[in-house]
Amino acid sequence: MPELPEVETVRRSLEKHLLGRIITEVIINKSKIIKFPEPEKFKFLLEGDKINSLGRRGKYLLFCLKSGYTWVTHLRMTGQFYYVKPEESLLKHTHLIFELDNGYQLRYVDIRQFGTMYLLRPEEFKLIKGLRDLGPEPLSNGLSFDRFCRLLEGRRGALKQLLLDQTFLAGIGNIYADEILFDAGLHPKRLVSSLSLQEKKALLKSIQKMLQLGIENRGTSFRNYVDGDGRKGSFQELLKVYGRGGEACCKCGQPLTKQKIAGRSTCFCSTCQK
């Protein structure tokens, strides 16, 4: 499930292949992936355009085009891009194929079909609620401790819910939320309003540390995540709580608790996280 570190890894893997490439043809096998504009228009507009740069905002991947349009994609749960030669065998669930001017193809594969794509003019970004309401980038230099504290003001509810809220910070999902809270020693049900200054500092530090560590390890391949070159990440080997309910805590040896919090399965250590 691609979160910030996985999307960033995909961005980097694709960037080295796609900079300056022209999209010569778009083949649409599953039009429901394309949310805006209409798939026919999406195809018409994208064909002939050139990829100037690749960006990322939270979990959104942004292809910035010469025309001024931005091709926006969200991989959701199982979306994958593959940069391949045309003769490469076609994977099941290949929904879109983007032919490039160097003879290669960029293929979009998505088992659960939850992924979304848009082609937007700058003024159209505000039409996409998830993109418009995104909180700041957790790894940007602009996110000082002071700003983090201001973001926490007026927020209520449990920490787990807070971390998953994309309008708070952009890009954290279920895996990194659990790992961040374990690293910070904070219980997922702790109320935002109850955090001391020290705990806020620990939380921000763990957010930045775990996301950075995720990127350095090229993401988490828990189920089937791979980057644009088909390579797996290795962060799954460093997971201390996610997906480990019932196993012994690596710090204290007590069994880890698994519980549904904020609608998501949550793993934590009730001894180490207060």
Place this chain on the structure above:
DNA sequence: CGATTCCCCTGATAGC
């Protein structure tokens, strides 16, 4: 307004 539930979808896994 916030909190909860449903829904989209396929595949892995458990239980019988």
Place this chain on the structure above:
DNA sequence: TGCTATCAGGGGAATC
């Protein structure tokens, strides 16, 4: 072996 039930989950919409 093969069937069915359950779970996984980002985010939007509907509902409470």
